[in-house]
Amino acid sequence: MDSLYIVMPAYNEEENIENVISKWYPLLSGKAENSRLVIADSGSSDRTHEILTELRSTYPKLEILTDCDRYHGPKVIALYKYAIKNNIDYVFQTDSDDQTNPDEFHLFWKLRKRYDAILGNRTERGDGKSRAFVEKVLCFLLWIFFGVKVPDANAPFRLMKCSLVNKYIDRMADDYNLPNIMLTTFFAYYRENACFKSISFKPRMAGVNSVNIPRIIKIGWKALGDFLHFRKDMK
Numbered sequence: 001m002d003s004l005y006i007v008m009p010a011y012n013e014e015e016n017i018e019n020v021i022s023k024w025y026p027l028l029s030g031k032a033e034n035s036r037l038v039i040a041d042s043g044s045s046d047r048t049h050e051i052l053t054e055l056r057s058t059y060p061k062l063e064i065l066t067d068c069d070r071y072h073g074p075k076v077i078a079l080y081k082y083a084i085k086n087n088i089d090y091v092f093q094t095d096s097d098d099q100t101n102p103d104e105f106h107l108f109w110k111l112r113k114r115y116d117a118i119l120g121n122r123t124e125r126g127d128g129k130s131r132a133f134v135e136k137v138l139c140f141l142l143w144i145f146f147g148v149k150v151p152d153a154n155a156p157f158r159l160m161k162c163s164l165v166n167k168y169i170d171r172m173a174d175d176y177n178l179p180n181i182m183l184t185t186f187f188a189y190y191r192e193n194a195c196f197k198s199i200s201f202k203p204r205m206a207g208v209n210s211v212n213i214p215r216i217i218k219i220g221w222k223a224l225g226d227f228l229h230f231r232k233d234m235k
Helices: 017-028 048-055 072-085 102-110 129-146 162-171 179-189 213-234
Strands: 004-010 036-041 062-065 090-094 117-125 157-161 194-201
Touching: 004 017, 004 072, 017 036, 017 048, 017 102, 036 048, 036 072, 048 062, 062 072, 072 090, 072 162, 072 179, 090 162, 102 157, 102 194, 117 129, 117 179, 129 179, 129 213, 157 162, 162 179, 179 213
Parallel strands: 004 036, 004 090, 036 062, 117 194
Antiparallel strands: 090 157, 117 157
């Protein structure tokens, strides 16, 4: 059987984390014995880490990464590298805020032999028009900078072969903020065997989003310089 790491960054998700784990953990059933649900929790100031520690007795295949940056992007990179280090076949990344639907994972898993990466396309978005607009602007910038057309660059719902992630992960610094965006860009630019599938995206029902609009603007401004650097290297 194929091995799978379901990976999630977490930050101050005490109101969501137990419910999220209870929903996603059953998806490890039918996968190789070394499959795991891995949460990267570092920097939380609420009870997130305490709850995770308590849940390990109920969910023996739950692992917690704590030696990582507090921010979302670096946590995602650390999770991908952890899966690669442990020779896992597939890594599936989503977030711990309960905005994605585990029932939609099964289609992605069925397609894993046909594609090296299956990426979510949030055709239904419950997180507000402002965030949908930011995503459209981002996709436009990727077309301007890299000449790639993608419907959704940053969806936290993606199943990828670890071998494919390993081809590109070291092009980004460990503290890079936008790893999923650049992985999507690399896959499109180098014409990797990847596809997009529609997913739903619920509004956040609890907790506080650590990546708010002011922070998105700050990250986006820095991203323009990063895109220039990546484009130079890709040429």
